[in-house]
Amino acid sequence: MVIGLLGNKIGMTQIFDESGNIIPVTILKVGPCVITQVKTKAKDGYDSVQIGYGNVSSKSLTQPQLGHLQKSNIQPLKYLKEFRINEDNELQVGQVLNVESFVPGQLVNVQGKTIGKGFSGLQKRHNFTRGPMTHGSKNHRAPGSIGMGTTPGRVLPGKKMAGQLGNKIRTVKKLKVIQINSEENILVIKGSVPGKPGNLLSIVPSE
Numbered sequence: 001m002v003i004g005l006l007g008n009k010i011g012m013t014q015i016f017d018e019s020g021n022i023i024p025v026t027i028l029k030v031g032p033c034v035i036t037q038v039k040t041k042a043k044d045g046y047d048s049v050q051i052g053y054g055n056v057s058s059k060s061l062t063q064p065q066l067g068h069l070q071k072s073n074i075q076p077l078k079y080l081k082e083f084r085i086n087e088d089n090e091l092q093v094g095q096v097l098n099v100e101s102f103v104p105g106q107l108v109n110v111q112g113k114t115i116g117k118g119f120s121g122l123q124k125r126h127n128f129t130r131g132p133m134t135h136g137s138k139n140h141r142a143p144g145s146i147g148m149g150t151t152p153g154r155v156l157p158g159k160k161m162a163g164q165l166g167n168k169i170r171t172v173k174k175l176k177v178i179q180i181n182s183e184e185n186i187l188v189i190k191g192s193v194p195g196k197p198g199n200l201l202s203i204v205p206s207e
Helices: 063-070 122-126
Strands: 005-016 022-030 033-039 048-055 077-084 107-113 169-181 186-190 200-205
Touching: 005 048, 005 186, 022 200, 033 063, 033 077, 077 200
Parallel strands: none
Antiparallel strands: 005 022, 005 200, 022 186, 033 048, 048 077, 107 169, 107 200, 169 186
8 A cells, every 4th residue: 555655856867768758857765664653543533644754863853752753663763744544554553665665657746845945026926027128117027006095905815926935835746657766765757846956755646
């Protein structure tokens, strides 16, 4: 049963298929992940499994985090993530999951945090067109009117304005698994994924 794995983005490259076509791919270092907790509907109200990824020193974790892992005799792990599962499963605490859970040709959803680009203007953040650059215009990259002067006489929520760009959780759906290297825990998928190299990613099968 494939629930999902955690990994890191290594970078992008390109490979060639049997017909000589170029395929843009992203290289991911995925797992191995350890099951740290299994929740059941009878005890916790819902069925889920928690996995851990990334070995760290015990000094890097808080006492509650260490106690949670030591309860199941699991070494300190940097990242924990929970996945919902069906009631019928054979997953056990301490079980190790790796890239062999996936198969070439399978479609997966990849979730991660996008690259943060700081405070950005309307042209860069929302693709607004700029104002005229000649004839004495003083409205080049300004936002212009942002609301009515009378009723409702306020800026409506959700108005597109300048602000923080990037650094948001995003999911790219239905990316195809091209290659799997179980010895190096490498997953090669078609297309791009959020974030820069080294970014933490969650990889789950597409429904």
